[in-house]
Amino acid sequence: MLSCREVTELLSQAQERPLGFFEHAGVRLHLLICRGCTNFRRQLDFTTRLVSDVPVKTLSYARETGAMFRARDLVLADLEGLNE
Numbered sequence: 001m002l003s004c005r006e007v008t009e010l011l012s013q014a015q016e017r018p019l020g021f022f023e024h025a026g027v028r029l030h031l032l033i034c035r036g037c038t039n040f041r042r043q044l045d046f047t048t049r050l051v052s053d054v055p056v057k058t059l060s061y062a063r064e065t066g067a068m069f070r071a072r073d074l075v076l077a078d079l080e081g082l083n084e
């Protein structure tokens, strides 16, 4: 069984590349039993829809300043808190 950290990483990677068969199956299985990662996926889908409307120049700024990675780390910290 994949850990929450592995699943959130794979869900993030799935935004950039197709997951392999076993990665996809592992994520689907994990999402069946984990509310935290299911919420993460919903938030990721929501954010992806929002970001699709943001100008590229703004996204570049967020990437350069690390804002996107800080946001992901905050969500991961919340997920780890749920599993304790």
Ligand SMILES: [Zn+2]
Binding pocket: 003, 004, 005, 007, 030, 034, 035, 036, 037, 038
């Ligand atoms: Zn999980």
